[in-house]
Amino acid sequence: MTSSYPSLTRALAEALVDVLWFIDGSEDEQMDQDDAVKVMEGVAHVVSTLPSAQRQELIELVGEMMAVETNTARRKFLEEFPEGFGLIADAS
Numbered sequence: 625m626t627s628s629y630p631s632l633t634r635a636l637a638e639a640l641v642d643v644l645w646f647i648d649g650s651e652d653e654q655m656d657q658d659d660a661v662k663v664m665e666g667v668a669h670v671v672s673t674l675p676s677a678q679r680q681e682l683i684e685l686v687g688e689m690m691a692v693e694t695n696t697a698r699r700k701f702l703e704e705f706p707e708g709f710g711l712i713a714d715a716s
Contacts, residue, residue, distance in 0.1 A: 637685040640667070644709075645701055664709075672710030679711045 629635035644667060647660045671682060683706045690702035706712045 633681065634685055637682060638689065641686065641689060641702065641705070644705075645698060648701060649697075668709045674711075682706075683711050 629638070644664065647655065647663055650657075650660055671679065674682070686702055686705050690699055693699040693702055
């Protein structure tokens with residue numbers, strides 16, 4: 625079986641985004657919202673502490689995913705991902 629991902633990094637980035645997208649869109653009946661916030665904050669902490677080159681690589685991968693995304697809501701999630709998860713400084 626061959627992978628459709630060009631690299632392990634790309635596969636893991638897509639898996640991470642998929643999980644976070646699911647959590648972000650979960651209703652109270654699907655997931656405890658306090659737990660959801662803890663997971664999202666935990667991921668934001670980890671990715672915000674990556675070395676600059678790795679943060680930039682993740683930003684680029686998310687940008688590639690966004691460029692081909694056809695779901696408007698998911699595309700917006702991807703667009704906001706770098707700032708929302710601490711990969712770049714707050715623009716305000």
